[in-house]
Amino acid sequence: MSAFPTSVTCTALSFAWPDGTTVFDDLQAAFGPGRTGLVGANGTGKSTLLRLVAGDLTPADGTVRVTGEVGYLPQNVTLDTTLRVDEALGIASVRAALHAIEAGDVAEEHFTAVGDDWDVEERAEAMLGELGLGHIGLDRTAGELSGGESVLLRLAALLLRRPGVLLLDEPTNNLDLYARRRLYAAVEAWSGVMVVVSHDRELLDLVDQIAELHSGEVSWYGGNFSAYEEALAVEQEAAERMMRVAESDLRRQKRELADAQVKLARRKRYGQKMYEQKREPKIVMGARKRAAQESAGKHRIMHEERLAEARERLDEAATAVRDDDEIRVDLPHTAVPPGRTVLGLADLELRYGARVEGTFELRGPERVALVGRNGAGKTTLLRTIAGELAPVSGEARAQVPMRFLPQRLDVLDDRLTVAENVARFAPGATNNRIRARLARFLFRGARADQRADTLSGGERFRAALAALMLAEPAPQLLLLDEPTNNLDMASVRQLTAALESYEGALVVASHDVPFLESVGITRWLLLEGGELTETTAEAVVGPA
Missing domain, CATH: 1.20.20 (F1FO ATP Synthase)
Structure with a gap:
């Protein structure tokens, strides 16, 4: 860490997008040592503020002053798949110089490249081990890593640089439970300035203070997210x-x-x-x-x-007074009688190697959590059940009307309005009936006439959920794949309220344990090592 005090100060900060949409106008904010959780509704400018501090964006007016080096982990991490791990960590040239010196090459440029960093390999391997990546080694390529491993590798690269200021934007997105715990440990060990944007309340309960971005201003609350909610x-x-x-x-x-x-x-x-x-x-x-x-x-x-x-x-x-509207849905036709078979899997072998030995049945209005590491095949299983992928062998048969909400939310046609998208799934419903029901999903009046491509992340999710839950025939089995990714806290509460009103069977793949517990999961399934097995909530949330 730098020996000098580190801080971030935003003074009279203004920023607008090229289309004229104002994000900030005369924003004042300062972040000092410690871990700060930056929260606020979708669209308030949290990610934009991090990008301004990181230097990715230039303010229209005002200043961003940073003392200390900045490390920035963006929301969507992309790595060149041809890079070796040591290149992604930024230590390839130092490592090559070390190996040359060890081989007897005493050229001056090698010593210049190494400087004082003689233990860089040991530090890099230790850092990878702390983040659960000790198995990947420094010579593998980034293309061999899963999405979650790529996020942790990018974080490892930042931590190796020892920046004074660390900016994290939704770092737990796409991380499985095991990877999240590694990240939580890294966050707890951090001693510099950290600003983290997240909807993960477990992560936000590790911070020292909360900065809420609301109506273009920052309000401060001491303590973690739970203390913020109470205040x-x-x-x-x-x-x-x-x-x-x-x-x-x-x-x-x-x-x-x-x-x-x-x-x-x-x-x-x-x-x-x-x-x-x-x-x-x-x-x-x-x-x-x-x-x-x-x-x-x-x-x-x-x-x-x-x-x-x-x-x-x-x-x-x-x-x-905040707008705490909640989704309230009355969907009586989604009810499933207890004991009725909703879904059956038989000797199912999926693409990419996962399988379900023997038979598996989902009965009545059960609520199933599908958990497992990244890359275990959870999305593949859901897509196979939904009929989007054909199994290699065996059978997946839903015996009630079913709908699937994928991570990509690509059930919406961006060229159509919210009301028109819902009409696609309920062609027999009148316009008045569609609008009356959309109002319960918080699309009232002109909001129902917004085109899908103009919606914020939370609005887009609500529109996709409305399209599926208001479909005809009413879905009695709902499949959700990582539904809380990129949702702010208010949107997560709205989703929870909607699922409380839903009376059908539910299968949800998620790494968000607080969300899973809030929707009343009755059964936990673990997909690991290519096999689907029954597990318990205690086994899932216990120590890694």
């Missing part, structure tokens, strides 16, 4: 009380304005009557009329100002 709940309770008070005040001001208008109307009628009856001199009545008009005007202005102030207080109070 936010207290804030929201207070905000809702303020909103109730503001609503009551607005109603009172409206009543007072109405009462004042009635009184002024009575005075006007009385004055007009006196004028018509000529009970007082004309000059006196004229003066009284002008005074009454001035008084009425001042009175009206005073009440209107009070009403405007009450409305402003209500707007401020409403802004402080």
Whole structure:
């Protein structure tokens, strides 16, 4: 680690995309030593902020000042598949120089290349071992690694550089449970400045503080994500009380304005009557009329100002209350009677080597978690059950209507609106019926007319889920492949609420244990070594 203090300071930061969409306008933020979890709804600019700090993007205005070297792990890690592991780690030239010196070549350039890094191989191998990659060696190529191993290899390269500032963007995406634990350990051991964007609450419970990006501003909360949730709940309770008070005040001001208008109307009628009856001199009545008009005007202005102030207080109070809309779905036709066979697998051999020995049955509204290491074949099994892949041998037969939601969310046609996409899956439903049901998935009014290619990640997931769950015939078996990848916390809560309403059978492949536990998993299946076996929640969440 650098001997100098490290920090990140963003001052009056502004940034907009080429199409004019503003992401930040005069953003102020500073990150010091310790682990910071950067949270916020999809689309608030978390990844953009990390890219600005890393230097991948240039701000339109303002400054980003970083003391110390920056290491950045992007959300989508891509490695040249032809690279050797030592090249991906950035130590190939030093390693080659070391080997040349060991072979007796004492050329000056070799010593220059090595510098003081004589133990680079030992450090690299130790780092790979800490991240669970000790088996891959330094001479293998990146093309031989799984997606999760590629993420850990990129992280190992960053850690070997010993940067003062480490930026991690959704680092646990595509990592299996075993790899996640290795990453958790690396995060816990970190002693510099770390900013991590993640929807993985286990990872966020390892941080020292939470920075929430909301409405273009950063708010700070001490403690981990669980402490942040508790603090936010207290804030929201207070905000809702303020909103109730503001609503009551607005109603009172409206009543007072109405009462004042009635009184002024009575005075006007009385004055007009006196004028018509000529009970007082004309000059006196004229003066009284002008005074009454001035008084009425001042009175009206005073009440209107009070009403405007009450409305402003209500707007401020409403802004402080978060939009915690949840998906609420009533899908009675998805119900499956207990004991009814929903899915049967028999002597199933999949592509790429995985298999299911003998027979396997899913009965009634069971909720099955499919777990296993990256590359074990979970996605292949789901695609085979869904009929997208033909088995090498054996049989996979669903005995009820079934739908499959893949990681890629490619069930949506980007050229169509949300409502049109749902109509593809429910051709017999009327437009009014589709829109009424989409409202329960939080696509209300004009939101249902958004094209799929304009949706944020969370919106796209909601639209894909709506298309499948509102399909006709109603799905009584739902297959989900890593559904929480790239979803913010609010979207995960919405997904959980939707699945609580779902009454059919569920098979979900996921490495997100808190999510699996929240949806009421009744059965755990482990795909390992090419075989599918029954396991328990304790075996899955226990120590590696």
